[in-house]
Amino acid sequence: QVQLVQSGAEVKKPGSSVKVSCKASGGTFSSYTISWVRQAPGQGLEWMGRIIPILGIANYAQKFQGRVTITADKSTSTAYMELSSLRSEDTAVYYCVYSSGSMTHFDYWGQGTLVTVSS
Amino acid sequence: DIVMTQSPDSLAVSLGERATINCKSSQSVLYSSNNKNYLAWYQQKPGQPPKLLIYWASTRESGVPDRFSGSGSGTDFTLTISSLQAEDVAVYYCQQYYSTSLMYTFGQGTKLEIK
Numbered sequence A: 001q002v003q004l005v006q007s008g009a010e011v012k013k014p015g016s017s018v019k020v021s022c023k024a025s026g027g028t029f030s031s032y033t034i035s036w037v038r039q040a041p042g043q044g045l046e047w048m049g050r051i052i053p054i055l056g057i058a059n060y061a062q063k064f065q066g067r068v069t070i071t072a073d074k075s076t077s078t079a080y081m082e083l084s085s086l087r088s089e090d091t092a093v094y095y096c097v098y099s100s101g102s103m104t105h106f107d108y109w110g111q112g113t114l115v116t117v118s119s
Numbered sequence B: 001d002i003v004m005t006q007s008p009d010s011l012a013v014s015l016g017e018r019a020t021i022n023c024k025s026s027q028s029v030l031y032s033s034n035n036k037n038y039l040a041w042y043q044q045k046p047g048q049p050p051k052l053l054i055y056w057a058s059t060r061e062s063g064v065p066d067r068f069s070g071s072g073s074g075t076d077f078t079l080t081i082s083s084l085q086a087e088d089v090a091v092y093y094c095q096q097y098y099s100t101s102l103m104y105t106f107g108q109g110t111k112l113e114i115k
Helices: none
Strands: A002-008 A010-012 A018-025 A032-039 A045-050 A058-060 A066-071 A078-083 A094-099 A113-117 B005-008 B010-013 B021-025 B039-044 B051-055 B068-073 B074-083 B088-097 B105-106 B109-112
Touching: A002 A094, A002 B039, A010 A018, A010 B010, A018 A032, A018 A113, A018 B051, A018 B088, A032 B105, A045 A066, A045 A078, A058 A066, A066 B088, B010 B021, B021 B039, B021 B088, B021 B109, B039 B068, B074 B088
Parallel strands: A010 A113, B010 B109
Antiparallel strands: A002 A018, A018 A078, A032 A045, A032 A094, A045 A058, A066 A078, A094 A113, B005 B021, B021 B074, B039 B051, B039 B088, B068 B074, B088 B105, B088 B109
């Protein structure tokens, strides 16, 4: 059973950056993918991007290209999502998500990290 | 980009009755190389992260009650709850994976309530 533990809530100013961490345990972390999915208050789910930790290769949704960076540290089984040039519309819960095997769906979800962007 | 459209946006069903949620993709998610549909369903209860229910359109995740079933192929899919229980009140999302571009897309969600 994979467990994903994310870093705590953040409050950020518009124009700044935020970096959220996600530590995995209980699975073969390096062989699978970690995605980041966000959910604005009262809204649906939005996939932002993913990384294959064993390769260190990431790909991103077009909407976030140039503003999001996803990295992974295999030695600590921790993934990171950094979002820059924050605006109020980025206020959301950010989830890290683990995809095993086929990588076509999301098997395990972190608890979520609330990022609030406010002046 | 592939667009996923769910219907209805909300649904009220009596306890013990059948609930049906539909999901339509703007492009086929059936991959001829392995004859699999890259379509999954999730359940999200208030204050919780989503939970995987169904993947590859019809494969039930371990531990998911068998009243949940998925069907469909290509562009049209259905999640069925055969006999609604009180604990099934949630928002349900479909999700596709497009292997050509390595992208994932969610439907907008369907809110399921008790009538």
